[in-house]
Amino acid sequence: MQRQAIRGHEALRALWGWAVAALGAMLVLGGCASFVPGGERRPPIVFVHGNGDDSAVWTTTIWRFESNGWPRNRLHAIDFPYPLARDDDTKPQDGRSSADDQMRYLSQQVDRVLAASGASRVVLIGHSRGGYAIRNYVQNGGGAKKVSHVILAATPNHGVWAGDFLPGSEFNGSGPFLSALNAPKGARELEVTPGPKWMTLRSDGNDKYAQADGRWIGRPGVATGVDSYSPALKGARNIALGAVDHREAAFGPRAFERMWHFLTGDWPVRAAIVPESSPTLDGQIFRPLTNLPMAGVRVEVYEVAPLSGERLGGPLHVRTTGDDGRWGPMSARPDVPYEFVVAAPGFATMHLYRSAFPRSSSLVQIHPATLTDAQRSAGSVVTMTRPRGYFDVQRDRMSLDGAPLPGVPPGVPGISSATLLLPAGPPRTVVAEFNGERVAVRTWPAAANEAAVAELHY
Numbered sequence: 094m095q096r097q098a099i100r101g102h103e104a105l106r107a108l109w110g111w112a113v114a115a116l117g118a119m120l121v122l123g124g125c126a127s128f129v130p131g132g133e134r135r136p137p138i139v140f141v142h143g144n145g146d147d148s149a150v151w152t153t154t155i156w157r158f159e160s161n162g163w164p165r166n167r168l169h170a171i172d173f174p175y176p177l178a179r180d181d182d183t184k185p186q187d188g189r190s191s192a193d194d195q196m197r198y199l200s201q202q203v204d205r206v207l208a209a210s211g212a213s214r215v216v217l218i219g220h221s222r223g224g225y226a227i228r229n230y231v232q233n234g235g236g237a238k239k240v241s242h243v244i245l246a247a248t249p250n251h252g253v254w255a256g257d258f259l260p261g262s263e264f265n266g267s268g269p270f271l272s273a274l275n276a277p278k279g280a281r282e283l284e285v286t287p288g289p290k291w292m293t294l295r296s297d298g299n300d301k302y303a304q305a306d307g308r309w310i311g312r313p314g315v316a317t318g319v320d321s322y323s324p325a326l327k328g329a330r331n332i333a334l335g336a337v338d339h340r341e342a343a344f345g346p347r348a349f350e351r352m353w354h355f356l357t358g359d360w361p362v363r364a365a366i367v368p369e370s371s372p373t374l375d376g377q378i379f380r381p382l383t384n385l386p387m388a389g390v391r392v393e394v395y396e397v398a399p400l401s402g403e404r405l406g407g408p409l410h411v412r413t414t415g416d417d418g419r420w421g422p423m424s425a426r427p428d429v430p431y432e433f434v435v436a437a438p439g440f441a442t443m444h445l446y447r448s449a450f451p452r453s454s455s456l457v458q459i460h461p462a463t464l465t466d467a468q469r470s471a472g473s474v475v476t477m478t479r480p481r482g483y484f485d486v487q488r489d490r491m492s493l494d495g496a497p498l499p500g501v502p503p504g505v506p507g508i509s510s511a512t513l514l515l516p517a518g519p520p521r522t523v524v525a526e527f528n529g530e531r532v533a534v535r536t537w538p539a540a541a542n543e544a545a546v547a548e549l550h551y
Contacts, residue, residue, distance in 0.1 A: 241290065292330040
C-alpha cells in the first residue's frame with residue numbers, strides 16, 4: 094500500500110512536472126509573438142511625418158508606446174528640413190523637397206538610429222507623404238535590408254488623384270513616381286517590396302485625400318480617379334479603421350492599437366496615456382513652412398489656471414533660442430496647463446496654450462506666424478487647432494467661445510484649425526473644447542501684433 098502511494102505520488106509529480114514544462118513552453122511560444130525578426134524584442138521605431146508636418150504630430154503615439162513599455166530611447170521621430178512636396182517632382186521649387194530628397198534624408202536618419210542603438214533593423218511608421226519616403230527608401234535606397242516592419246498610415250499609395258492634373262506630382266497615382274513604386278513585383282505581382290512585413294491603415298471613407306471627388310484638392314465636382322481604398326497595397330496587411338479622418342488614421346488610439354498588434358502579436362495593455370510624475374519638455378522653433386531651426390526667438394513658459402487661462406505667477410522658464418532652435422529643456426508637471434509665449438523678430442507674438450502634458454516630450458515644436466490684415470484689424474485673434482486630427486461637425490463635440498467652430502463645413506472632415514476674430518475689449522477668457530479636452534486661453538490685443546492659440550493634444 095505504501096509503495097502504491099509512493100508510486101502514485103511520483104506519478105502526480107511527473108504529471109505536474111509535465112504540466113509545468115508544457116506551460117513554460119506555451120509561455121515561451123506566447124512570448125515569441127512579442128519578438129520581431131532580427132531578435133530585438135523592442136527594436137527602434139522611426140516615425141516619419143507627412144507633407145507640411147513635423148515630428149510633433151507623433152507625440153501622443155509615442156506616449157502610448159511608452160505607456161505600454163516600449164523604451165523611450167527606441168522611439169525616434171524625424172523632421173524633414175523641407176516637408177512640402179514639389180508640384181512637379183522633377184523640377185526644383187523653392188522651399189520644397191523632391192521624393193529623392195526625402196528618401197536620402199530618411200536613409201541618413203535610419204543609419205543614425207541603427208548606429209546609436211546597435212540594432213540590426215528598424216521599424217518604419219509613416220503618415221501620408223511620409224509613407225512615400227519609406228516606400229522609396231525600401232525599394233530604391235537599400236532599406237529592405239535595414240527594415241523589419243513598415244506601417245503606412247493614410248498614405249495615398251495609389252494617389253490623391255490620377256490623370257492630367259499636375260502629372261509630375263508625387264501625389265498623382267498615374268504619375269511616374271507612384272507608377273514605379275506600384276509596379277508588380279515577383280511572381281505574385283505584389284505592390285510591396287520584398288523583405289519587410291507591411292501593413293497599411295486607412296479610413297473607411299472619411300479620409301479627405303482618398304475621395305472620388307476633387308473637393309479637397311481644390312477641384313470640386315471633378316473625378317479624382319481614386320477612392321477610399323487608395324492606401325491599400327497588394328502584399329500588405331490592409332486594415333480599415335472605421336470612420337477616422339486622414340490624421341486619426343495615424344495618430345489616434347485605434348491606429349496605435351493596430352500598430353502595436355502588428356509589431357508584437359499582442360494587443361496593447363492600454364490605449365490611454367499613463368502620466369509621469371515629473372515630465373521634461375523640450376522642442377525647437379522652426380522657420381515657417383520648413384523644419385529648419387530658428388535662432389533669436391524668445392520663449393517664456395507660464396503655468397496657467399485650468400478654468401481661466403490666467404497666469405499663476407511669473408515665467409517658469411525663459412530662453413532665447415540659439416542656432417539649434419531649442420527652447421528647452423523645462424521641468425513640468427503632468428496636471429498643469431501651460432502658456433508658451435513665442436516672440437520671433439518679424440512675426441506676431443504667439444501665446445500658445447496647451448493642456449497638461451502627461452509625459453515628457455522633446456517634440457514640442459513651434460512655428461512662428463504672422464497676422465493677416467483682417468486679423469490685425471480685429472480686437473483680438475484666437476485660433477483653435479488640432480494637429481493630430483480634423484474637426485468633424487457630425488461626430489465631434491466641440492466649441493470655441495461657446496459657439497460652433499467658424500469655417501468648419503459638414504461632410505468629410507478636412508479642417509484642423511478655426512480662427513475667431515473678436516471685437517476690441519478688455520482681456521477675457523476664451524475656452525476651446527473638443528471631445529473632453531478643454532483649453533482656456535486669454536485674449537491679447539491684435540493691434541500690438543499678438544494672438545492666442547489653443548492647441549489640442551488629442
